[in-house]
Amino acid sequence: MRIDCHVHGNPDDFAGDAGVYVAACRQRGIEAVVLIEDLATCLRAVDKFGDFVIPVVRVQMDAAGVREIEEAIAAGGKGIKFIRPAAPYGDERYWPLYDALERAGVPAIFHTGYLGFRQREERPVQMEYMRAAQVEVVSRRFPDLKILMSHYSNPWWDEAWKVSWTKDNVYADLSGGTAIHRSLNFWSDLFAPDGELFVPSIRKLCFGTDVRYFRAGEYPFEPYITFHDKLFDRIGLSAALREQINRGNIRALLNLT
Ligand SMILES: [Zn+2]
Incomplete structure (x- = not known):
């Protein structure tokens, strides 16, 4: 079984x-999902789907203050999601937010790398502000803040690899529509160079998809299960490490008991 560490969806759409x-x-292998939406949507999803939903609250990081973060945690948020910053993630203007999370023992989930495009932007959106190198700045200042880098800093894969390998507090996932379109050769060479598994580079990976849930009869997570299992087979990952990636890491990160 797996916990999907990064999903979206609106429970109101579910019929x-x-x-x-x-x-x-x-039955298809997903025991629970980490839902990343605003607080109200997260709470409605928990109401409808019970313990299948683990809520992580997305905040507007350039408008939100420490109080909004504290309220989201008090309401049941297991983590706080950051995305679309007006300045690089490492900028000192955001440090009070990270400090509040570090003190509360609640993780920060950062969108990293390329951001999907849906409508004309009102202000510049810089993917460079969201690359793993910026998360690395945060991890140095807040070594006790637990961090999840969503999407492995696509396309700065090497940065995500180095940062999650070397920073004890930084986890990462291959969720999103890009990583699964890289070859198994690419990923196996990253995690098992020349065929030899390099455990420090993969031990803090979390299984994740970034797909939409709550559509009856649709299971868009299935190609992601196939992708991860193929990768694990290719690099000869032990049962213990698979368990860690599929559910153990995200449970530890989000303080789930
Ligand atoms: Zn997402």
């Missing part, structure tokens, strides 16, 4: 029996 939907996801 059907929530219990049947959860059972179908679990």
Whole structure:
């Protein structure tokens, strides 16, 4: 079984029996999902889908203050998601937010790398502000802040590899629509160069997809399960490390008991 560490969805769109939907996801290998939405959406999803949903609250990081973060945590948020910053993630203007999370023992989830495009932007959106090198700045200043880098800093894969390998507090995932389109040769060479597994580079990976849930009869996570399992087979990953990546790491990161 796996916990999907990065998903989206609106429970209001769901028409059907929530219990049947959860059972179908679990039968296909997903025991729970980390839902990344605003606080109200997260809470409605927990209402409808129960412990299948682990809420992580997305905040507007250039508008949110420490109080909003504290309220999200008090309401049940297991982590706080940051995205679309007006300045690089490492900028000191954001340090009070990171400091609040570090003190609360609640993780920061950073969108890293390329950001999907849907509509004309009102202000510049810089993917460079969201690359792993910026998360590295944060991890140096806040070594006790637990961090998850979503999407492995696409396309700055090497930065994500180095930062998650060397920083004890930084985890990473291959969620999103890009990593699964790189070859298994590419990923196996990263995690098992010349065929030899390099455990420090993969031990803090978390299974994740970035797909939308809560559509009855649709299971878009399935290609991601196939991709990860193929990669694990290719590099000869032990059962213990698979378990860690599939569910153990995200449980530890989000303080799930
Ligand atoms: Zn996402």
